[in-house]
Amino acid sequence: MSIVHPTPSSRKIILGRLAMLVTVGSWIYYVVSTVIRQFVEDPYAGFRFRLESVSYLVVVTFLTFSALMYLMARQGALYRFREHRRVPRGELDKHFANYSESVTVLVPSYAEEPHVVRGTLWSAALQEFPDLRVVLLLDDPPNPTDPEKKARLEQTRELAGHIEHAMSAPADRANQALSAFRGRYGSGVLETDQVSSDELDRLILEYQAAAEWLEAMAEAENVQDHVDEFFVDLVIMGLARELRLVLVALEAAKAQTTSPDVERAEQLYLRLTWIFNVRLENFERKRYASLSHEANKAMNLNAYISLMGKRWRKEETAGQTVLRPATTPREDDLVVPDSTYLLTLDADSLLLRDYCLRLVYFLESPGNERVAVTQTPYSSFRGAPTRIERIAGATTDIQHILHQGMSYYGATFWVGANAIIRKRALEDIVEVETVGGFEVRTYIQDRTVIEDTESSIDLGTYGWTLVNYPERLSYSATPPDFGSLVVQRRRWANGGLLILPKLWNQLSQRRYQRERILFREVLLRVNYMASITWASFGLLFLLAYPYDSRLLSPAVFVAALPYFLCMGSDLRDCGHRFSDIFRIYGFNLILLPVNLAGVLKSLQQGLTGDKIPFVRTPKVKNRTAAPAIYVLIPYAIVAFSALTIWRDFQHQNWGNVAFASLNAVLAMVCIQSYIGLWNSVVDVFLGAINWLYVTPKAKTQTKSPVVPKTAEEVDWQSILYHGDRRLNRDLRDGTDRRRRISLR
Known part of the structure; x- marks a missing residue:
């Protein structure tokens, strides 16, 4: 997909507005022509019918509301894509030519495959930025006893050193070239003077060397899957093609017997140093007893952020290492440099070459002083080998569009796979507590498993805003099988309800400060955090309860039609098929128990106060087995839909027959495509074995004196x-x- 979204046509924008009008108009028509008319024509309708009418209207209203929010967010995205103008490369080079601020890239990792982390670190290391540090936050136990885990951890630990060593040669060459250029064009030379033809030849040689180094690296890569292919083609070769494009311009200048001026030539030399000068290191918080060891990504990030900008003395106490502020410098102190910006990056994500450059430029543009977080919501890798990975990627690409539209209405949420964060904003929302005698600083909340959503609300309470940058500069992996998808989507469905009170507090605070709050922003935020709840329960009611046929109306279908038509259009724009709307509908059907489980976990935490454990999405080559219940319930949906077809066919309730038939067919197709019939048998068998088998307790030995x-x-x-x-x-x-x- 192109980095810059195509400019939408006027026709597309007009049709988007019309879609919203049709959705609202059809809902109003349904309420008046069906529900109210039934009450007027039959004022003595029984209690059951009235109860059914109210519940059905509630379900239809919530589902229609979510469809309307989709159309609204999509419309906002179209407006942004129409208005966006890419910043010229020359402006970026000029802005960062004498730049002194820094970016620290934080890559939290736990039990990741080394080759997955390697690609992420390389994509971060090849960012074009003047002052860049990449820190791999390893969260594995530092001293594993299992030989396989130990070997994997050692391989991961070595990645930072290998990458920095590999980049040292081109970095030294670029630094020497820049230094020599400045020596030749020192004092007394005007910046507007053109460089000599010899200097132009030297510049061409440097760019040729840099491009050839990248091309040689790409040639040596071992491509095993579509992610590796993306890494080679878009990360490494994408940067090489950018440098080749500069070469085309320089060769053209040489052919035309002209050359860039001194200032522009220096910027071109600087660009090479930005690409190759990078520092990489590892940090393992579990080596230090004074840092939080909470098992989640948020506290892994918080532990390192809390150390930044200070010098720490390592103190060995009772076989443990604790960190204390260093009063007098020593050689073995842990020194953690501070930085103006943080880039948080999941260990299975890849960034395109100018992610840092463009997003930091955006943060430093006039009018963006109160923007705390900016990002490009990630897209999916192309060419996935499994059907479920492709359809999950289609939903990811749709979400990318919706998040862009939410920024148009000021309803941006931080999506945690990648983001540039203004560190000063985190200092405003930090919470400090003492645990076991040590100070624990929490910048990114870990109260729920969707820490990025909660932090978005916290930042808004303190007057900060968030903006999604309207380009595609980041990509992330989608689960390759049903088992790993269950883990991811159950986590995504958990926590939104718990954050709603925080949203209310934020809105109250902003109203108190007399800040203007758009009603559309509130609606989009509430829908983002709670729509999984009402959509899951609403779909469950529609599937399970035999509603009276008098409540059915073509108006309900017409109200939903613009949503599906617009989604199909968006899927096609993202390189998928229009017909994927049916696959996504079936996909959501088989994920219904997963979403319900996440919602119920939220309710459980709200009632008991017990924090739900953070479960990481497995990222392994082998298939992850799904819990048996999440495999069996989709089959139960098919069976119950078949029963509904038979029952309503007997009563000639054709609307319910059509709806149940659609559900049965799409659910069965998706079971076969995304779970697999044989995989279903295996997962259910494994679930039964795990339920029946109990690990015997070790016999207690008689204690010796x-x-x-x-x-x-x-x-x-x-x-x-x-x-x-x-x-x-x-x-x-x-x-x-x-x-x-x-x-x-």
Whole structure:
């Protein structure tokens, strides 16, 4: 797909407006012509019919509302795509020529495959930016005992050093070329003077060398799947083609016996240093007892951010390492540089070459001083080998469009796969608490498993805004099988309801400050956080309850039609098929139990206060088995739809027959395509085995008589540091027995 969205035609924009009018008009017509008319014509209708009418109207209203929000967000995206003008490359080079601010790229990783992390780190390292640090935040246990896990962790740890070493040669060449140029064109030379033909030849040689280095790297890559193909073609060769384009311009200048001026030539030399000068390092928070070890991405990021801009002394205490602020510098101190901007990047995502350059330029443009977060919501990789990965990618590409439209109405949400964050904004929302005697600073909330959504609300409360940049500059992997998709979508469905009260508090705060709040913004935000809840329960009611045929009307179909037609058009624009609207509908049918489970988990956390554990999406080559219940319920939907067809056919309730037939056919097709009949059998069998099989407890061995430790054997450091909370067990067993005797 193109980086810049095509400019939508006037016809497309007019049809989008018409779609919203048809949706609202059809809903109003349905309420008046069907529901109200039934009450007027039959004022003595029974209680059951009235209850059915109200519940059916509620379901239809919520589903129509979500469809309308889709059309509204889509319309906002069309307006933005029409108005967007790409910043010329020369303006970017001029802005960053004498730039002094820095970007720190944070890549949180847990149990990731090394080749997946490698691509992400390379895409970050090849960003064109003057001052760039890439930090891999490894969250694996630092000392695994399993040989396979240990080998994988060691390979991942070595990635940063390998990449920095590989880039050192072209970096040295670019730095020397820039230094030599500045030596030749030092004081006394006007910036507007043209460089000599010899200088132009030198510049051409440098760009040729840089492009050839990238092309050689691309040639040496081992391409195994569509993600590797994307990495080679769009990340490495995309940058090489950009440099080749500069070569075309320089060769043309040479042929025309002219050349760039000194200022522009220096910018071109600088660009090469931006590409290859990068620092990479690893950080493992679980090596330090003073940092939070909460098992989620948010606290992995928070742990490192809390250390930035300070020097820390490592203190060994009772076999553990704690970090304390360093009062006097020492060589072994942990020094964590500060930076103006943070780039958070999931370990399975890839960035295109000028992501940092363009988004930081946007943040520093006039009028954007209060923008805290900007990003390009990720798109899906092309050429996925599995049907479920392709259809999940289609939904991802649709979400990219909707997030762009939400920015038009000021309803942007941070989507956590990638983002440029103004660090100063995080300082406004930080929460500080003391846990176990150590200060824990929480910038990105981990109260829910959708930490990016909650942080969006927190930033808005303090007057910050978020904006999605209207280009495609980031891509991320979609789950390749049903099992891993279950993990991802169940997490996405969990937490939106819990954040709604925060949204209300934010709106109250903004009203108190007399800030103008668009009603459309509120509607879009509420729909984003809660639509999974009402859509899941609404679809469940429509599937399970035999509503009276008098409540059915063609107006309901007409109200939903613009939504599906516009989605089909959007899918086609993203390189998918118009007919994927049916596949997405069936896809959502088989994901119904997954979404309901996520919603129920949110309700459980709201009632009990117990935080729902963060479950990472598996990113492995082998298939992930899905829980049996999520496999069986789609089959139950097909069976119940077939029963509904038979029952309503007997009563000649043709509307319900058509709806149930559509559900049965699409659900069965999607089961076969996205889960697989044989995979269903395997997953159900594994689920039964896991339910029936109980790991036997190890037999308790008869304790041998406790021999109290001698003074030479006692871990005195542990006793002095931990006190009686973590006394050495042997010491406790021996001395407690003597204490009891003396007390008697």
